[in-house]
Amino acid sequence: MKPRSLTRRLIGGVLLAEFLCAATFSGVAIAHEMHGRRRAFDVMLRGRADSLMGAVQDAEDPDDNVMVDPTELTLPAEDAYAVANPAGRVLGHSPESSPELLAVLESAYPDGYFNFKVAGKSYRALRTPGMRVIDREEKKGAVRCPVTVLYAAPTAHLWHETVEAVRFYVIAGVLLLVVTGLALVWLLRRWLSPLRELAERAGHVSAQAWGFVPPEAALHTRELQPIASSIQKLLHGLRQSFERQRQFTGDAAHELKTSIAVLKSSLQLLSLRPRTVEEYQGGIEEVVVDTERMEDLTERMLALARLEEAPVRGREPVDLALAAQSVAERLRPVAELKQVPIEVTVQNALPVTMPLDDAEILCSNLMMNALQYSSPGSGIAVRVESHAGVTMLLVEDHGEGIPVEALPHVFDRFYRADVSRSRNSGGAGLGLAMCKAIVERCGGTIEIASTPGVGTQVKVTLPAIV
Amino acid sequence: MRVLIVEDETRIAHNVATALREGSGFAVDCSDNGTDGATLAGQGHYDLLLLDLMLPGMDGLGIVRQVRARGDATPILVLTARSERANVIQLLNAGADDYLTKPFDLGELLARVKALIRRGKGVAHPVVAIGRLSINSIEQTVRCDGQLIDLSPTEYRIFEYLIFRPRAIVSKRELLEHLYDYRWEHHSNVIEAHVSNLRKKLRVMGEEATVETLRGRGYRLYAPEKEA
Numbered sequence: 124m125k126p127r128s129l130t131r132r133l134i135g136g137v138l139l140a141e142f143l144c145a146a147t148f149s150g151v152a153i154a155h156e157m158h159g160r161r162r163a164f165d166v167m168l169r170g171r172a173d174s175l176m177g178a179v180q181d182a183e184d185p186d187d188n189v190m191v192d193p194t195e196l197t198l199p200a201e202d203a204y205a206v207a208n209p210a211g212r213v214l215g216h217s218p219e220s221s222p223e224l225l226a227v228l229e230s231a232y233p234d235g236y237f238n239f240k241v242a243g244k245s246y247r248a249l250r251t252p253g254m255r256v257i258d259r260e261e262k263k264g265a266v267r268c269p270v271t272v273l274y275a276a277p278t279a280h281l282w283h284e285t286v287e288a289v290r291f292y293v294i295a296g297v298l299l300l301v302v303t304g305l306a307l308v309w310l311l312r313r314w315l316s317p318l319r320e321l322a323e324r325a326g327h328v329s330a331q332a333w334g335f336v337p338p339e340a341a342l343h344t345r346e347l348q349p350i351a352s353s354i355q356k357l358l359h360g361l362r363q364s365f366e367r368q369r370q371f372t373g374d375a376a377h378e379l380k381t382s383i384a385v386l387k388s389s390l391q392l393l394s395l396r397p398r399t400v401e402e403y404q405g406g407i408e409e410v411v412v413d414t415e416r417m418e419d420l421t422e423r424m425l426a427l428a429r430l431e432e433a434p435v436r437g438r439e440p441v442d443l444a445l446a447a448q449s450v451a452e453r454l455r456p457v458a459e460l461k462q463v464p465i466e467v468t469v470q471n472a473l474p475v476t477m478p479l480d481d482a483e484i485l486c487s488n489l490m491m492n493a494l495q496y497s498s499p500g501s502g503i504a505v506r507v508e509s510h511a512g513v514t515m516l517l518v519e520d521h522g523e524g525i526p527v528e529a530l531p532h533v534f535d536r537f538y539r540a541d542v543s544r545s546r547n548s549g550g551a552g553l554g555l556a557m558c559k560a561i562v563e564r565c566g567g568t569i570e571i572a573s574t575p576g577v578g579t580q581v582k583v584t585l586p587a588i589v
Numbered sequence: 590m591r592v593l594i595v596e597d598e599t600r601i602a603h604n605v606a607t608a609l610r611e612g613s614g615f616a617v618d619c620s621d622n623g624t625d626g627a628t629l630a631g632q633g634h635y636d637l638l639l640l641d642l643m644l645p646g647m648d649g650l651g652i653v654r655q656v657r658a659r660g661d662a663t664p665i666l667v668l669t670a671r672s673e674r675a676n677v678i679q680l681l682n683a684g685a686d687d688y689l690t691k692p693f694d695l696g697e698l699l700a701r702v703k704a705l706i707r708r709g710k711g712v713a714h715p716v717v718a719i720g721r722l723s724i725n726s727i728e729q730t731v732r733c734d735g736q737l738i739d740l741s742p743t744e745y746r747i748f749e750y751l752i753f754r755p756r757a758i759v760s761k762r763e764l765l766e767h768l769y770d771y772r773w774e775h776h777s778n779v780i781e782a783h784v785s786n787l788r789k790k791l792r793v794m795g796e797e798a799t800v801e802t803l804r805g806r807g808y809r810l811y812a813p814e815k816e817a
Contacts (some may be wrong), residue, residue, distance in 0.1 A: 373671065377643070380670040381598055384692035388604035391695035395612055413600060 130315050137311075138304050145296040152292050156285045161247075164281060165236060168249045172274040175204055176253045179214070191215025203246070205273045214270065228273050238278075248275035317341045322353055334364040356402040374537040375424055382417040386410060404418040423553045426484070427536065430560035440474035440588050441482045443516055444507040449499055450486040452503060454494065462499035463520075465490060473587035480559045487519040489581050496522035496579065509587050512524055516583040524575035533571055534559045558583075590706055591616040591634055591749065591767045595626030595652065596668065601691075605639065605698065612699050614742045616770035623647030627655055635663055636706050637685060640685075640728040642676070650683055657684035661742040664705035668693065702728065708779035715750055719812045720798050724752050733794040743768070744787045747780070751800060751810040760807035772800040784808060 133490055178196050191206045198204070203220035205228055207213050216225055224241045234250050255268040266418035317340035328335050335358045337351035356433035393406040443581045444467075451458075451465045458465050477485075486505075507514055525533060532538045535553040555571075558581075562569045592615050596602040599621055606617040620626040620813075624646035631636050638656065640649040646656075649667050656663065667680050672689040677688055686705055689698060690715060703726060715727045721734050724768065729745050731738045740748065746768050759778050768780075784800055791799050798812040 377670040380691045381601070384670070385598060385600040386603070388695050389602055392604045392608050392611075395608055395695070409600075516721070550694045 125495045130311055131317075133311050134304075134308050137307050138300075139370065141300050141301060141303060142348060145300050149293045150287065152289045153285060157281070157287055160285055160288075161460065162279050164247060164278070165249070168236070168247065168274055168276060169251070170350055171198060171202065171247050171276070172204075172272045173249050174198075175206065175272055176255070176270075179206055179253070179255045179272075183204075191473050199276070200278045203228055204275065207271045207273070208581065209269050209271065209330055226277070228275050231476065237313075239275075243431060245278045245280050246275040248273060262323040280329055303378055317344045317347055325354055328358060333365070335356060345567070372517075378420055378424075378537065382413070382420060385413050386417070389413060417571060420553075423557065426558050427553055428562060430481070430557060430564060439476070439478070441477050442472065442474050442481050443477075443486075443514055443585070444469040446482040447486045447505050447507050447516065450483055452491055456488070457491075457494060458503075461494055461497065463494055463497040463501060463503055465494075465503045466506045467507070470506070471510070473509040473584040473589065475514050475516050475567075475587055477561070477565045477585070481564075485558050485561045485583070486516070488558050489583075492554055492581075493518055493520035493522065493579070496524075497548070501578075512587055512589060514585050514587040517580065519578060519580045521578040524577055524579055525571070525573040530571065530573060534569070590614075590617070590636040590746070591770060592639060592702065593617075593626065593629050593635045594619045594639045595621075595623065595630075595644060595649070596639070597621050597644050598641070601641075601668075604695070608695050608699060609702065612802045613703060614746055615702075616768055616773075618770045621645075621741065623649070623652060627652045630656055630663075631659070633661060633663070636709065636767060638663055638704055639700065639702065640663045640665060640667050641804075642667055642680070649685075650680060653680065653683045653685050662709070664709040666698075666701060666705055707753075712753060719755070719810070720796070722796060722798055724749060724810075733791075733796050738790055738793065738794055740787065740790060741783070743779075743783050744790070747783055748800075748810075750788055751808065755810055755812070758803055758807045758809050764808070 142410075174196060175184075177193055177200075180191070198217070203217045204225050205213055205216035205225060207229065212227075213229060213588060218272075220228075221242070224246075227239050227241050228248055232248070234252060236247060236366050238245065238247050239247070249272075251272050251274075256272055257266045310347050316515075317338060320338040321341040324338055326403055335355055337355055341347040341351040347348060363438050389406060389410050393403060398406075440511050448467050448469075451467045454465060475482075490503065490505065497503060497520045503521075504517070504519045506515070506517040506519075508517075534555050536556040538556075559569050562583055564584065565585055566584060569584075570582045571579065572582070573579040590613070592609055594602050594617060596605070596619070599619075602619045602621065606619050609615045615636075617630060620629055623644035626640065626644065626772070627647050629635075630652060630695045638652070640652055642649040644652075649669070653665055656665065664687075665685045667685045667688040668691060669676065669680075669688055680688060685706075686733075687701055689701065701717070707713070709728065714724060717724045717726070717740055722730050724730075725732070726749060729742075729749075731740055731745065731748060747764060750764060750767055764780050784802070788799055798810070801809045801811045803809060
């Protein structure tokens with residue numbers, strides 16, 4: 124389908140409305156003028172008929188009481204008239220009129236005005252009764268002679284005169300139509316330019332070029348402002364999520380490439396020259412450890428991708444306290460080795476809706492982090508408690524803490540708070556990102572507070588099942 | 590030759606260091622962060638710097654800029670896990686000489702390291718000839734008229750270092766700095782003993798070229814001018 128142009132439709136609509144206006148105005152003006160002229164015409168007809176009455180005179184003929192003597196009348200030559208007596212006998216008529224015209228005029232029309240056409244010419248006529256009082260002999264008294272006066276005049280000039288009179292208005296109307304039409308085209312183009320600009324800018328957006336700055340004009344137009352700002356917001360959001368995705372892919376590639384580089388260089392080093400059995404064995408053991416690390420990294424990345432994309436499947440209630448206790452039990456050997464005891468306190472803990480595996484990953488990641496950054500002799504306090512419809516999991520350590528500038532980024536994927544010990548401390552920087560994904564998936568929140576040198580506290584809040 | 594590796598992934602650093610020591614007989618120091626790496630690089634003992642791009646402390650690009658800003662022309666090879674063109678261009682423009690993307694081939698890495706060191710010394714071909722002597726820096730052998738001279742690894746390294754700096758006086762200190770990494774205890778008489786052995790072996794072959802000792806100043810490779 125051919126796209127419809129808003130500008131064209133608007134201009135077309137307005138021009139049509141203007142044209143109709145002008146046409147109606149001209150029509151009304153013509154009708155009004157015509158009406159006035161017709162009335163004047165009728166008055167003129169009656170006037171002429173009356174003056175014709177004046178020409179009805181006594182007749183010499185005793186039978187014909189009256190006769191018409193038009194010699195003293197000055198009537199237009201194209202007019203036709205006739206005077207008849209009640210018996211229908213024509214007493215006199217216009218001398219130059221054609222017989223057809225007179226025949227039509229004299230046919231039996233009722234009294235009053237009437238129209239007719241003869242030989243292509245329109246006529247309006249008046250049939251009016253008159254009375255001629257004749258006082259030929261005074262002693263006899265006056266003789267009253269009734270007559271019928273018929274008078275017709277052509278109407279062709281009426282229309283012509285009307286048009287002549289209205290012509291000024293019609294021409295002015297047409298001129299106005301043209302001028303306002305042109306002005307409208309110009310104005311509409313001008314007024315609609317923010318829309319065109321917006322469309323043009325939006326048209327430049329592509330997967331490669333995300334940049335979209337709405338034109339100033341569009342932002343200052345009430346109707347366009349919501350569209351412009353929502354496009355901007357949408358693109359911004361998309362761009363951010365796209366950037367995050369790209370960042371993740373880049374980071375994941377970096378991690379995997381580094382892991383592969385370790386494996387590859389280890390194996391190539393072994394084959395650089397012939398070695399003893401012990402050297403080979405040592406090398407193979409190292410490679411196995413490296414492979415396990417890579418496996419762990421891959422698993423974590425896939426787990427994170429799963430957590431961030433798939434919605435929660437089951438809605439089974441899980442006891443967070445139980446999960447925390449079992450994870451603490453599992454981590455006991457590590458905790459003992461690091462001399463950092465983990466103490467779990469449970470207070471009126473209500474269950475939450477979360478897959479059991481996720482609950483365990485959450486507890487384990489938080490506790491492992493706490494263990495990693497705790498110095499020997501300090502302790503880790505884990506509390507699970509419920510009140511006001513929420514279940515809270517608090518993990519508090521007295522370790523080295525997180526620098527203030529790193530705090531906003533700790534939930535970012537592959538972010539390592541302490542870069543200088545990054546790789547040697549083991550993690551790939553995915554632990555807290557996973558925690559965040561798990562918690563947010565279940566409608567909860569996770570917060571972290573830390574004071575360097577004092578310790579770190581992670582607070583997880585989840586909606587409880589009452 | 591002495592190489593500095595700045596790489597935060599210690600397993601990679603260890604593997605590369607071992608390969609450089611075993612394969613090329615280089616002295617190798619390692620640093621796992623950019624700050625220490627930049628300090629070590631600043632000492633100017635190295636014949637090549639091998640840098641990771643993403644480093645804690647200061648990144649590879651920062652070290653490259655710092656080294657070049659000092660007017661230090663030591664060859665720099667950068668290891669990167671990101672092969673984005675913009676990064677590579679930026680690195681090379683900042684003064685790096687070459688780059689390798691991870692995962693790299695260890696053999697290729699060694700070859701590039703040797704090539705860069707050679708180039709850094711102004712030599713294009715791995716085989717350098719002086720008079721009747723020819724030194725192959727790939728095989729790490731020295732031949733006199735095609736006959737192999739049996740040198741110990743340290744003797745070879747001293748000779749190789751001097752070959753790359755013909756007619757220049759190289760102090761004992763410089764030799765120590767460029768041939769031994771920080772894992773070694775420095776005994777200055779070690780060099781003297783090796784130089785003495787090297788001289789003996791050259792003399793046995795009837796070679797006129799030899800290593801001169803300039804008392805209190807250092808050593809110089811002496812090769813008599815060929816008669817026209």
